[in-house]
Amino acid sequence: MNQQMEIICIGNELLIGKTLNTNAHWMARRTTSLGVIVKRITVVGDEVNEVASAVHEALERETKLIITTGGLGPTFDDKTLEGIAKALNRKLDVNEKALKMVKEKYETYFKEGRMERVELTPPRVKMAALPEGAEPLSNPVGTAPGVMIKVDGTFLIALPGVPPEMEAIFDEAVAPLLKKQAGNVTFFEASIYADGIMESALAPLIDQVMHDNPHVYIKSHPKGEERKPHIEIHFSTTAKDSKTAKNRLGKAIVQLSELVQKSGGKIKLQKKKQ
């Protein structure tokens, strides 16, 4: 069975609709392609109790991989580590390895002439205050390190919310771990497009093809209105190799295409231009 994961995104800007949650989208796509199943995405605000509840609930569901994004920076409302510490009932303490990472960053900024002197002010030290037992993950782009904590059988990983920083730490430190956890399976997908058939008429055809192809998941996504149907039909499967996956997807696509055409619909391999 594939490993399952939850993503927790932290930031008021997501809850007031200021920022589109591209982090969750990027991470869900990357994670899925590595063969790990994203089971839930939760978005909460910059409040210690909200972060603590979300983390606690994910642990209660026995999720083996939990990744948070956001709330690791130097400002007062960066509360992710405090929330995680509360959920785990651990103390927050300055981690020497993390402090060294932060200090080295500011020394670089000083050498580049961006600062008058290297000063480890409280907001800067804050980024190195980690829950007990945590490991910092080097941030190749920004200042705040990522954080990894092993809690019994669960990996709990906290990444920054600034997209290039989140992506860099993910690719460097998280992707290899997920790949190992996924156990050598990969996610494959393909889409075709149907015109001239309503989603309600397509529904029983999908049922039949899924019944005949138990390893393929098929989902219809209406792109027009029901009265002018243009429907994306998305096929996906998880397999150990691309040959198996292509065979499975190909068989299901051929069967469904034939059924759609018999019902008077047209199949296209490309999305209709708007």
Next chain:
Amino acid sequence: MNQQMEIICIGNELLIGKTLNTNAHWMARRTTSLGVIVKRITVVGDEVNEVASAVHEALERETKLIITTGGLGPTFDDKTLEGIAKALNRKLDVNEKALKMVKEKYETYFKEGRMERVELTPPRVKMAALPEGAEPLSNPVGTAPGVMIKVDGTFLIALPGVPPEMEAIFDEAVAPLLKKQAGNVTFFEASIYADGIMESALAPLIDQVMHDNPHVYIKSHPKGEERKPHIEIHFSTTAKDSKTAKNRLGKAIVQLSELVQKSGGKIKLQKKKQ
């Protein structure tokens, strides 16, 4: 106090990173501007138990407004109403008013020549099978009605996942309800941009201005790297009228701008062109 709300988005396409969650973004923005606070956004897959858990948990948190998107259509994996029924321990039953709405839609499609005959197949009747005690909400764009259920003091509303359908039902049936719940307050916001100051140096300045302006929330959003700082500073407040809001935001913006300039930073009213 403002009314609080949770959004639950249902759809595997969100969890595999196929679809960017623009529905949550649109709804969070619209809801916030109506004066209602979005407390949490949860994304789950097309599984009855996942939907039921998410709804159950939101009810347990005594959320007074819960809106779901997705999973109302005619296909096998449209499981939102089944999940809600399970969470509420109510039966799913064909609702006569909803069935009339669905039937009238297909009669229109028939008259437009898009169907050979009006036939209420099981996938079509499915869209009218609502949890006991639910009210259908007319869908001006597509076929599946929205659904509203009053559960003790909570409004639980289910909207389709196709964006134009979700938005149309929201504007027609949900927005007036939220406005009433929000009790005459509105959300106001403004942003300025700071160059030449690091986020870690900005942090204590924000602390000071928030302390002096208790009704204004200020959050920094780094747009460059920490070493080439370009930071959006976002100010927001909730108030009964725009004059109060403008005064509050203006005072906080002037104070923070002065502090940033004293620290050697530059303030701009527009985002830097990339």
